[in-house]
Amino acid sequence: MAWTRKVLRINLTSGEITTEPLNMEWAQKYLGQRGLATKYLVEETDPKVDPLSPDNKMIFATGPLTGTCASTGGRYSVITKGPLTGAIACSNSGGYFGPELKFSGYDMVILEGKSPKPVYLSIFDDKVKLRDASHLWGKSVWDTDDAIKAEVQDPLAHVAAIGVSGEKGVLYSCIVNNKHRAAGRSGVGAVMGSKNLKAIVARGSNGVTVEQPQEFFAATDAGKKVLKENAVTGEGLPAFGTQVLMNVINETGAMPTRNCRDVQFEGAHDISAEAMAEPRRSDGKANLSTNQGCFACTIACGRVSTIDPQHYTLQGEGKDQYKHASGGLEYEAAWALGSATGVNDLDALTYAQFLCNEHGLDPISLGATIAAAMDLYEEGVINQDITGGLDLRFGNAKALTEAVELTGTAEGFGVELGLGSARLCAKYGRPDLSMTVKKQEFPAYDPRGIQGMGLTYATSNRGACHLRSYTVSSEVLGIPEKTDPLVTEGKAALVKAFQDATAAVDSAGICVFTTFAWTMEDIAPQVNAACEGNWSVDALMEVGERIWNLERQYNMAAGILGDQDTLPQRLLKEAAKVGPAQGLVNGLDKMLPEYYELRGWSTDGTPTGETISRLGL
Amino acid sequence: MQLALVLDPAKCTSCKQCEMACAYENEQTFNPAKSRIRIFDFHEDGRFVPYTCTQCDEAWCQQACPVNAITTDPATGVKLVHDNLCVGCKVCTIACPFGTVNYNAATGKVIKCDLCMGDPACAKACPTGAITYSDVEQAGFDKMRAWAAKTDSGAQAT
Numbered sequence: 001m002a003w004t005r006k007v008l009r010i011n012l013t014s015g016e017i018t019t020e021p022l023n024m025e026w027a028q029k030y031l032g033q034r035g036l037a038t039k040y041l042v043e044e045t046d047p048k049v050d051p052l053s054p055d056n057k058m059i060f061a062t063g064p065l066t067g068t069c070a071s072t073g074g075r076y077s078v079i080t081k082g083p084l085t086g087a088i089a090c091s092n093s094g095g096y097f098g099p100e101l102k103f104s105g106y107d108m109v110i111l112e113g114k115s116p117k118p119v120y121l122s123i124f125d126d127k128v129k130l131r132d133a134s135h136l137w138g139k140s141v142w143d144t145d146d147a148i149k150a151e152v153q154d155p156l157a158h159v160a161a162i163g164v165s166g167e168k169g170v171l172y173s174c175i176v177n178n179k180h181r182a183a184g185r186s187g188v189g190a191v192m193g194s195k196n197l198k199a200i201v202a203r204g205s206n207g208v209t210v211e212q213p214q215e216f217f218a219a220t221d222a223g224k225k226v227l228k229e230n231a232v233t234g235e236g237l238p239a240f241g242t243q244v245l246m247n248v249i250n251e252t253g254a255m256p257t258r259n260c261r262d263v264q265f266e267g268a269h270d271i272s273a274e275a276m277a278e279p280r281r282s283d284g285k286a287n288l289s290t291n292q293g294c295f296a297c298t299i300a301c302g303r304v305s306t307i308d309p310q311h312y313t314l315q316g317e318g319k320d321q322y323k324h325a326s327g328g329l330e331y332e333a334a335w336a337l338g339s340a341t342g343v344n345d346l347d348a349l350t351y352a353q354f355l356c357n358e359h360g361l362d363p364i365s366l367g368a369t370i371a372a373a374m375d376l377y378e379e380g381v382i383n384q385d386i387t388g389g390l391d392l393r394f395g396n397a398k399a400l401t402e403a404v405e406l407t408g409t410a411e412g413f414g415v416e417l418g419l420g421s422a423r424l425c426a427k428y429g430r431p432d433l434s435m436t437v438k439k440q441e442f443p444a445y446d447p448r449g450i451q452g453m454g455l456t457y458a459t460s461n462r463g464a465c466h467l468r469s470y471t472v473s474s475e476v477l478g479i480p481e482k483t484d485p486l487v488t489e490g491k492a493a494l495v496k497a498f499q500d501a502t503a504a505v506d507s508a509g510i511c512v513f514t515t516f517a518w519t520m521e522d523i524a525p526q527v528n529a530a531c532e533g534n535w536s537v538d539a540l541m542e543v544g545e546r547i548w549n550l551e552r553q554y555n556m557a558a559g560i561l562g563d564q565d566t567l568p569q570r571l572l573k574e575a576a577k578v579g580p581a582q583g584l585v586n587g588l589d590k591m592l593p594e595y596y597e598l599r600g601w602s603t604d605g606t607p608t609g610e611t612i613s614r615l616g617l
Numbered sequence: 618m619q620l621a622l623v624l625d626p627a628k629c630t631s632c633k634q635c636e637m638a639c640a641y642e643n644e645q646t647f648n649p650a651k652s653r654i655r656i657f658d659f660h661e662d663g664r665f666v667p668y669t670c671t672q673c674d675e676a677w678c679q680q681a682c683p684v685n686a687i688t689t690d691p692a693t694g695v696k697l698v699h700d701n702l703c704v705g706c707k708v709c710t711i712a713c714p715f716g717t718v719n720y721n722a723a724t725g726k727v728i729k730c731d732l733c734m735g736d737p738a739c740a741k742a743c744p745t746g747a748i749t750y751s752d753v754e755q756a757g758f759d760k761m762r763a764w765a766a767k768t769d770s771g772a773q774a775t
Binding site for chain 1: 630632634637638640641644645646647648649650651661662663664665669700704742743744
C-alpha cells in the first residue's frame, strides 16, 4: 500500500524493458523517492563513474505519498550522479508528471546505458515502449511536449523532457515536466541527454491505495487545515508565491547582489512579488495572471505570468510563444537572473524565466553563472571578443536576455556559460569569482546575512543548495522558532535537524514548502496511515539521518571529501558593506567542527564506524 | 432549496484534489483517471476550470437512454445511472452536449457525477472554494455582489 511495489527498469543500450518488485526491506529503511532511489543508485553504480557515461544510471522516483490526496503529494525526484558537481544529484519537481508514473503502476523508473539513437519512453500502465525521437532531437521542451502529446493521442498524458541544452550537455540543464516545472539542479538534464533520452511520457489508469484509509483522511485533512491557517502557506505563498521573500531577504541584508559584491539590491522592489501584482501602463494588466497548485497541493504558490506586450523582449519575429501566460517568476529565478546580475527589469526577467522553462535551464545556476561572467567582464578579464559582442556589464538587461537565449540553445558564448560558474571562472584564471560550493552555484541567501545558510551550502550533499536545510525559516521567518541570523551559535544543530527532516519529507513524496507550517508531528501521521510499518516522528528523523549519511558516503567514495565543505573566499573574507550584517563575513569555521561532531563524523568530515553502524548503513 | 455544484474557475488552482476525492469516493482508490469531475488547464490564458455534470432538469442523457437506466432522484435532482440496467450502448455519451457522461471500459457501464447522492466529495475536498455545493437559486449571488460593489449611482457618472 502507498508504494506500488513495482520498479520499471529500462536498459537504453539494449532496449530491454523489465519490471521487478520494489525492495521493501529498503523501503522500510529509506521510505521512497530521494532516499530509496539513492539506495538503489549506491547499490548499482560505481560512485567514480563519469556522470555523462552510459555507466551512470538515472532514477525517476516517486514517494509513498505521491499520487495521494496528502497535500502536495505529487512530487518526484531524479536521482543520478550530477555532471555539474560530480556529487550525488537529486532534483525534485512538482507539476503533474510524478503522480502519473505512480498511476501507471511504478514507484520508480531506473534508466541505464545509452540508447544508440534518440528515443523517448512512453509509459501507459504496462504498455511501455521506447519510441523514436529523431524528429524531436533539437526541439525545445515546449515543442517536444506538444509533439509527444499529439503522437500518443492522449490529452491526459504528462511529459517530462529535456531541451537542446540537455542534448548538448549544458552542465545545469534540467528536466522540465508539464512545460513549467523542473527537476532543476545539478544538471540532471545533461545526464538524460547523454543517454539519448529526449523525454518520458506517462499516463496511468491504476490507482494508489493507502494502508489505513480512515486514519489517512483524518491525518491529511488535519494537515490541510494547518496549511490553510498558517500565514505563510495559507496567505503569503498563494498570494505572492516564493517571491514574497524578495523584499524580506533584501531588508535582512542577505540578498546576494552583483555576484556577491553586495548584500542588498537597490532594484529589489522592482522585481518583487509586489511589483508583479501592479497593473502596468501598456495594457493595464499585472505581470501575475494567477496562481497555480501542483498536483494535490493546497498551497498553490506557482506563478502564471505575462510579459508586457510593449517590452523589447516581445518585439520581432518568432516571439509568439512568449505572448501569452506562462510559468512566471519564482524567487530563486528573480534573484539569480535579477539581483545577482544587477538587472531590475521585471519583464526581462520574466522573459528569461520563460526561456529557462522552454529550453530546460536551471535559472539559479544560469543566473549565477551570468553574474560571474559579468564580474569577469567588469574586472576586465574577459571582453567582447570573448563574449561574442555581449556587453556583460552588471545591470544590462539586454545582455542578460541574450545570454540566456544563447545558453538555452548552447550557441556562441552560451557554450562557455553552459559550463557553470566554477569552470568558467577557473578557465579565465579567477576561480575566486565563482560563487559556488562543490561547483554548484548557491541560491538567493547571502551567508553573511544569514549565517546558518553558510553551513547549509558548505555541507549540502548536492553542492550549494537552499533546499537541503532551509534555515531561513528559523533565522528570518521564525519557523519553528526564531534564531538570530547574524550569529553562528546553535546553527550546527539547526542545520543538522533541518537536513534530516528535509530528507524524510522529500522521500515521502511531498513538498518541503509544507514545512513552513507542518512539523514532523503533522507529517508522521500521514505517512504512518498511508504506509505499512511504524512511521513515528523519531522513525522519520532516523530515516532522514540515514539518507543524509548515505549521500555523504556516496560523495566521499566519488572523491568529494570534507575539504570541499567550504564557501567562496568572498563570503569568508570580504565583509558585508551595508545592512544588518554590515561588517560580517560568514563564520563557517565556527560552525563546521560542531556540525561534524553532532553528525558523528570525524574531524575531517568522515562518518565514523559507530555512526555508520548506528544507522544501519 | 435545491443544491447544486457551483463552479468558480477564478478560484481554481488546478490542484486536482477534487479529482482524487471523486475517484476515491467512487473507486476506493486515488485514481484521477476515473474521476467524474475534471480540471481543465488553460495555462496560456492563466485559467483553470473545473467541469462536471450539472444535472440538467431535462437531461439529454436520460432522454436518449433506450433502456431507461438513467433516473432522476427526487430529493437531489441527480440524474442517476443504474448499473444493473445500463447496457453500455453509449448513446447517452453522444446525446450529452457537455461530454460529462462517459464510458468506463473496466465495467462496461457509463459513469457520471451523482453528487455523491447529496454530499459531494469534490466540494468538500476543494481547498479554495472553487467548487461548492450550495443553493442553486443563489448561484450568482457572489458575482452579483462583486459587481454591485463596483456599481456607482448614475448621478455620479460623468
